Amino acid sequence: xxxxxxxxxxxxxxxxxxxxxxxxxxxxxxxxxxxxxxxxxxxxxxxxxxxxxxxxxxxxxxxxxxxxxxxxxxxxxxxxxxxxxxxxxxxxxxxxxxxxxxxxxxxxxxxxxxxxxxxxxxxxxxxxxxxxxxxxxxxxxxxxxxxxxxxx
Numbered sequence: 380x381x382x383x384x385x386x387x388x389x390x391x392x393x394x395x396x397x398x399x400x401x402x403x404x405x406x407x408x409x410x411x412x413x414x415x416x417x418x419x420x421x422x423x424x425x426x427x428x429x430x431x432x433x434x435x436x437x438x439x440x441x442x443x444x445x446x447x448x449x450x451x452x453x454x455x456x457x458x459x460x461x462x463x464x465x466x467x468x469x470x471x472x473x474x475x476x477x478x479x480x481x482x483x484x485x486x487x488x489x490x491x492x493x494x495x496x497x498x499x500x501x502x503x504x505x506x507x508x509x510x511x512x513x514x515x516x517x518x519x520x521x522x523x524x525x526x527x528x529x530x531x
Contacts, residue, residue, distance in 0.1 A: 389492060390495045393495055395492060397458055400490075402486065405482065405486060409445070413441070413444075440479040441484070446480055447474060450488065450509055465530050466529050472524040474524075475523070492508075494506035509523045
């Protein structure tokens, strides 16, 4: 984890890859819980028997939004900021799902600070470039440009 002592240090890291998180397993149980929470119980996510018959690789796949929902975990695991009061999700500029995530896969997030701009009186808007990698995969599961507002 890289610890920043103030907003100026974050601004000086624009264009820098901060690091990669630890791997997290995407279990079928996690997929099922996400399906239930979001009311997206499409068979490609939850029906293991049908997936064995009809899906390439014979496994269910995670929701793209499940991969994206792990973004705060990935970012917080590689970046620390001293004196931070709170952080708000400000949105996203671009999100692309590039490869399916079969149940049992492991994901990690690779984080780069793309932009940072002061937001008076005590904030900093940071655009993070996040690449969500699949362990052993040729393509990332997701590439996203995410925006956060940090307040001190």
